[in-house]
Amino acid sequence: MKVNFFHRGEWSCREVADWPSDNGFEDWLRLLGFETYSYLSLGEEFEVYEAADAEPKTGAALFIVGGFTLHHFVALDEVDYVDLRARWAPAFTASAIHSELEDINRALSRIFRVWHGHDPEWPCMHCGTTEEKERIERRRLKKA
Numbered sequence: 001m002k003v004n005f006f007h008r009g010e011w012s013c014r015e016v017a018d019w020p021s022d023n024g025f026e027d028w029l030r031l032l033g034f035e036t037y038s039y040l041s042l043g044e045e046f047e048v049y050e051a052a053d054a055e056p057k058t059g060a061a062l063f064i065v066g067g068f069t070l071h072h073f074v075a076l077d078e079v080d081y082v083d084l085r086a087r088w089a090p091a092f093t094a095s096a097i098h099s100e101l102e103d104i105n106r107a108l109s110r111i112f113r114v115w116h117g118h119d120p121e122w123p124c125m126h127c128g129t130t131e132e133k134e135r136i137e138r139r140r141l142k143k144a
């Protein structure tokens with residue numbers, strides 16, 4: 001598995017041991033030298049882990065991004081960490097907003113289905129535009 005290291009605006013890459021399926025995720029992180037979970041909630045696909053034995057402890061962090069595919073980005077010290085966050089913050093903010101909008105859309109769709117008894121994508125005689133209502137009526141007359 002590849003881990004990307006970020007230092008003073010430059011990227012480098014190193015192969016590390018894959019996450020063994022018989023091992024817990026936390027154990028695997030400890031194996032890689034990351035232990036302290038750093039709380040940062042900018043969206044569900046973003047987690048930060050601090051290096052366990054790096055001195056000073058602040059700064060070095062492992063970013064884990066993605067759903068089923070994990071991508072690892074390590075900022076080597078606090079300067080790199082702040083730099084990386086500043087570069088990525090807009091992407092994570094957008095991701096958080098997108099996720100929030102999906103939740104709102106899902107809730108509204110549910111409410112609409114309860115209200116109208118059909119999917120909001122497909123209009124009925126009560127909620128369609130004039131053209132849609134005419135189309136529904138033509139289809140109804142054809143079937144009759």
Ligand SMILES: [Zn+2]
Nearest residue numbers: 116123124127
């Ligand atoms: Zn309707």
